Amino acid sequence: MTTHAADPAVADLALVYAGTRSLADLARLRDAVRSSPGFDVGLDVVGAVSPAMARGDHAAAVAIVQALMPGAFFSPSAHAALGAAHAALGDDARAGAERRTQVLALESIRSTGDGTRERPWSVLRISDQYDVLRADRRVPREQTLLVVAGRSLDRHVCEDGSEAWFEVGRLVGA
Incomplete structure (x- = not known):
């Protein structure tokens, strides 16, 4: 699980959710993320990191996403970007942790419904x-x-x- 020093409480809630996969624990995690400094429903991580990634400046990409934390925590795009950047920098452990967090974030969304009008x-x-x-x-x-x-x-x-x-x-x- 990814930990971000800016808000260890959010990371702790993510660890709890990862262990239980309960909707109640997901709700607590999401409430904490929404209350985090810098949280923005209009967050565009892809737009923010694409220039750095395109020029191969993976350290800058990490710095850009880290600057968006803790408000960007549990954004699949944020964790995907961190995973790709850490992999390019040769840090396989961090890359793997970020990719696992990305998958968990996606699974958490899917756990809330089935994507239909009746169960969005x-x-x-x-x-x-x-x-x-x-x-x-x-x-x-x-x-x-x-x-x-x-x-x-x-x-x-x-x-x-x-x-x-x-x-x-x-x-x-x-």
């Missing part, structure tokens, strides 16, 4: 939606914010014709 996935950030779709090798073609039965939902129609639904009430009210 819940996310911490807008970018988490795209992380799930990317992990599933689905390319969004259209995104629509809808209110269904009093709930704010993002509906993504993908290039393959499939749909993915996300509960975003906490994001649009943020």
Whole structure:
């Protein structure tokens, strides 16, 4: 499990969730992340690190993502970027830890529903939606914010014709 010195309490909650996989522990972790300094529902890690990664400056990529912590904790994109950068720097242990945290973050989103209108996935950030779709090798073609039965939902129609639904009430009210 990744630990970030900026907020060890959040990392501790992630360790608890990793062990239990309970929705109650996930809710506590997510509440702590939302309360963390720098938390932003509009976080764009890919945009922030892409220039450094493109020029091969992996140390800068690590520094960029670390500067976004603890607010970026449990963002699949953040942990993927850290994993890739640490791997390029030859730090296989850290790369592996970040990749495991990325997988745990994705699994946590999937544990909240099945991505249908009836059981949408819940996310911490807008970018988490795209992380799930990317992990599933689905390319969004259209995104629509809808209110269904009093709930704010993002509906993504993908290039393959499939749909993915996300509960975003906490994001649009943020």
